[in-house]
Amino acid sequence: MTISSRIIAIILVSLFILSGVIIYRSFSMINNLQHFFTHKVENGKIEERKRQLKDTFEFLISTESIMLESYKEDGRVQKVNDDILKILKKIHFGNNGINVVVSTEDGILIFSPITPELVGKNSLNLRSSDNTLIMKEFIEVAKNGGGYINYRMPGKAGSAPENKIAYVKQDKFSNYVIAVTAYFNDIEKDIEVIKDDVANSTKENFINFFVVAIAVVIIMIVISFFYIRFNLINPVKNLIARAKDLSSGDGDLTKKLEIRGKDEIAQASNAINNFIEKVRILIMDAKQLSSENSSVAHELSSTSLSTGKRVEDSTNIVNEVTQKSRTIETETFSCIQIAQEGKEDLQQAKSYVQDTNDSIKALSSQIVLSAKIEADLSVKINRLSQNAEDIKSILYMIDDIAEQTNLLALNAAIEAARAGEHGRGFAVVADEVRKLAERTQKSLSEINSTISVIVQEISDVSGEMNLNSKKIQELTSISSSAQEKISHMNDVMDKALITADKTLNNYVETGKNVKEIIKNVSSINDISTENARSVEEIASVSEHLNKMTEMLNKKLSEFKT
Known part of the structure; x- marks a missing residue:
């Protein structure tokens, strides 16, 4: 392979590698942006769901306060809790899967639309799908001022467990532990839809970027090829032709290469001429030293014979x-x-x-x-x-x-x-x-x-x-x-x-x-x-x-x- 071919090959490989690196980094950046956007959307949905749970609890507490004020005027304060439970049974919170669970401090389940068979019973031993004593944890969090709890429970009897979140707090009037719960299935479905949309958009943008990058690489390859051919390959060929003419002759070291301009090729030709001159001088000195070596070799041969005789005697x-x-x-x-x-x-x-x-x-x-x-x-x-x-x-x-x-x-x-x-x-x-x-x-x-x-x-x-x-x-x-x-x-x-x-x-x-x-x-x-x-x-x-x-x-x- 000639030097010109190697240079072209190196430039082509470099351009392909550069293009591959740019494409890879772009793809990696797009993926990172996709993950970042998806993560932000997911966190926003979860925070929105938490606000819904807390707002639902606040709604229940405000309703209880209004009823309490009204019942105080009528003298029916003792019936507030019973009427609130009746209202909870009639309330429908929409299609977002929000439910309300009410229990006493001792774990007696007062209201639960998901597990009505446990109403009136002690539910402290009720476990979630991730083996957590969920009612016991509800009561502990409520007594500590309230908060959010993540756990897993089946959506329906016999179905697979799903991720669920609850906002738990204790009612100051009735001392009931109220847990407002909801599943994440609707959020997860929304996130999957968003992920698909982002993935499709990312794929389309990546294909467009890839086509543009390939077109740019091809244009750069064509430009590089013609530039190297006219500015590097042709002068090197001329130098090779001159060198062959110099080496294929009768060994005349007095001939020199022709020098044009001041570029690298001209500098190389000048360096070769200087080298030829040094070789010419070196060969002249070598001829003289060779003659001297011949006479020294004769003397050394005769001296070594006499020395050999004396060494044998010793x-x-x-x-x-x-x-x-x-x-x-x-x-x-x-x-x-x-x-x-x-x-x-x-x-x-x-x-x-x-x-x-x-x-x-x-x-x-x-x-x-x-x-x-x-x-x-x-x-x-x-x-x-x-x-x-x-x-x-x-x-x-x-x-x-x-x-x-x-x-x-x-x-x-x-x-x-x-x-x-x-x-x-x-x-x-x-x-x-x-x-x-x-x-x-x-x-x-x-x-x-x-x-x-x-x-x-x-x-x-x-x-x-x-x-x-x-x-x-x-x-x-x-x-x-x-x-x-x-x-x-x-x-x-x-x-x-x-x-x-x-x-x-x-x-x-x-x-x-x-x-x-x-x-x-x-x-x-x-x-x-x-x-x-x-x-x-x-x-x-x-x-x-x-x-x-x-x-x-x-x-x-x-x-x-």
Whole structure:
């Protein structure tokens, strides 16, 4: 597609889009005006119906007032309500569907032409079609000063529910709740008629506007076509013809386009001439640079060959260094393993020494405790020996007392014998006391012998315990010395472990350094290999550059500068 065709197509599309937007906006505006007008009419009808309901209520109240004044003069005030109800039954409010419903404050329905069967009954539970307790709501609104209520009720028994409105207020004289109600069906029919009229008028106006808009668009398209053809397409065709003549020749860059006037086409022609001049100068410079590139390519080719040889030698050296470095890495890793094993052996030996030290500490504690116990036992045994000696001295005193008792008994027997028959009883008692004293002396001799044996054994045990206490003290000194030596050995092993750690860390660090060296050497090897490839590529590129330079020289020679 030519540029002129694209311009015409863009203008046509733009005009169609503009027309479509104008038509759409006009249609939207007409619809909005239609809805606005319909909404205003509907609100006006509803307000008019509300005024009718309120005027009807006011009419009923004024009629009641007139009747009340008249009945007061006749003395029939009590009959006002009955007569008003009779009048309501006879009143016909026209074809607008207005009805009057009257009930008491308690919900007793007094008058209802729609539901006469509920008159005289409580209608508080009466529900509308939208499930509202309508009579209850009537009473609440009336007690609050009156107002309007919207609800739905069937127009006739068995018919579909319809929208309905009521004006409710309480009569001050009778206290009746009066609701003036009416349906919206006549208003809705009027609104539908108005909507149809507005829609028909809108449709007719829109069709007229659409026809006019299409005619205007067609006229604008024709005018735009001829204007573009004479002012844009023809000059562009002339420019294309000149450019083809310039490009289809022998490449003579000295020829220029013809410039007429100062419009955009003339400016474009001038810019093209300037571009051709720059191209001519550029090709002249390119011819000179191409000759220089040819000589540079020859030099680069010879230099890349010698560089490739040197890179190959360095690559061989780097490979040899890499192999030796890997050998060093293997030996270093072996040393690290040996050092690690030695460290583990030292740690195990330290653990054994520590366990031995702990055992000796426990043994030393037990020995010290045993020595203390032995010393305490020795003191207690000495004290027991002393107590036994004290018991022996007491026994000696008891023996003396027994001897004295025996002597007293003997004297008593002698005195009883002198007394003859009168002292026989006392002689028997003296004899028994003497026997008791003898048995006591015998028992004391046995006790004394036993205590002597016990004292001797206590002395022997005390001596042996003192000897054991001395040996335990010597053993405590030996265990303390052994504990000090093991502690010193533990310190020496700690130092050996620290040294082993340092040695192992040095080996590990050396291994890391060796790996880093191998990595760097490998990188150097890779770089050397890459350099070798690069040198080969440079040689290939230089050769290709030489060929391309020759081809460029041939191409550039085709242009006349």
